[in-house]
Amino acid sequence: MAMMRLRREDPRVVGAFRLHRRLGAGGMGVVYLGSDRRGQRVALKVIRPDLAEDQEFRSRFAREVSAARRIRGGCTARLVAADLDATRPWFATQYVPGPSLHDKVMEEGALSAAETAAIGAALAEGLVAVHEAGVVHRDLKPSNILLSPKGPRIIDFGIAWATGASTLTHVGTAVGSPGFLAPEQVRGQPVTPASDVFSLGATLAYSALGDSPFGQGSSEVMLYRVVHEEPQLRGVPAALAPLLRSCLAKSPTERPSTLQLSLRLKEIAAREARGATQSTASHPRANAPVRAPAPRQPGTRTAPAGSRTRPAQRARRPVDRKLLRQRLVVFITVTLLVALGVAAAQGCQGPL
Structure with a gap:
């Protein structure tokens, strides 16, 4: 921060x-x-x-x-x-050390499906606790999420209010951040935990896209899009797109609960992480740095394409001294055991 x-x-x-x-x-x-x-x-x-x-x-x-x-x-x-x-x-x-989700995306670009799902799973689980306390955040957005070493943290409950409380704003006045608040907030209708689910969906779409799913524009334009237009999720990983689309449903009743969202995101995060690991394992040299060929010295010949490199020309691998010691110990132990076995078989006796 x-x-x-x-x-x-x-x-x-x-x-x-x-x-x-x-x-x-x-x-x-x-x-x-x-x-x-x-x-x-x-x-x-x-x-x-x-x-x-x-x-x-x-x-x-x-x-x-x-x-x-x-x-x-x-x-x-x-x-x-x-x-x-x-x-x-x-x-x-x-105090929560670490950048906001907004800053991280601005500096590093869109996050992977596995990263987005892992962050979303933790946030959805956090919202379960928030809603169980009878509170709706009402302004969940990338800048209100801090990425600490111990996981994401939700901050700024400045416009949060208890479920059932009366709002301080007039009907038709939206309190929140355009592009991340739910349609019912724009219309001045009562907010519910489903309103936070919408905001979380928009926030995770931002994480995966690097931009709001409702684009950019003035507050009025953004509010209109939230109420009347469908979110633009082209570019969101296929593993996440259906779930995020359900979070961004116009009707609160069509959105998943925070608990359902947490469970689904955990599944996606685990599956995507396994896929990334398997991909790396199957292509161990995929991420290896590409080394430029050594400059040709005057008077030297370049080996023809497809020819084998002679052993003397191959780069020597670094010696693993620990492995050498282990092998030496094994060799000595085996040699002693063999010697003792032969001595026992021959009835060998020491000098009298």
């Missing part, structure tokens, strides 16, 4: 945490890298000063903290501390 130096207006201490760097900024506030006295690193979000007096934003912020407290699972950043009554409310979660 990219870090930036603190600005003059940034606080240096919040609660029990000393701030070191900026991690990013969003519509609600700024996220900092901080640490406590024990050296535990956290991602600490502070509401912007101009929004701290807005009760609607305070309510949304309180909902984010409540959502983070209720979720138990390895695929989310654990809540460490919070202060909702501060002049500028804040909360701190476990």
Whole structure:
């Protein structure tokens, strides 16, 4: 994750945490890298000063903290501390090292079917825990997924809300990221866990394509495509395309559950990984670096095509000293056993 130096207006201490760097900024506030006295690193979000007096934003912020407290699972950043009554409310979660899925794809290109399925399986399993806590994320997208050494983590529950709660937005106003939010969110209809499944499907399509399945354009264009047009999945690996298409169904009832999605993605990840391993094993030299021929020295002859190289001309393989030692031990042991056997057969006796 990219870090930036603190600005003059940034606080240096919040609660029990000393701030070191900026991690990013969003519509609600700024996220900092901080640490406590024990050296535990956290991602600490502070509401912007101009929004701290807005009760609607305070309510949304309180909902984010409540959502983070209720979720138990390895695929989310654990809540460490919070202060909702501060002049500028804040909360701190476990710091997750690693790039976002968005940054990884931007830097390295589309991921393989096996990588995409493995990431998707972990995220779907994480969403099971999120939904069991009665929470819908509502803004699942590549930039809200961090790829840590221990697996992907879902972050930023800034617009998450409890199932059954009333939305803070007006009907017809979409809250989320165009191209990744579900059609029902665009229409202002109630969101459900199936809304997160749609967003996860769009996110995994981005991972496999390197772009949103609804292309690029203004917010209005993207929202229209999400509601009225089918996703463009040409280029998505065949192993993933049918499952992702079902996740991107316009009707929430036609999408798989997060549990079904997790199981299917695990199967695909395992099958694709086995296929890649078998392909490499059957072609062990496929990935071997191609060596350029040595430059021809003056006065030397080039062997005719198809002729065999003489033993003296063949490159010597490096000596495996460990293997030589093992063979020497075996040879000595066998020789001694044979000698003892012959001596026993002949009734050999030592000198008197």
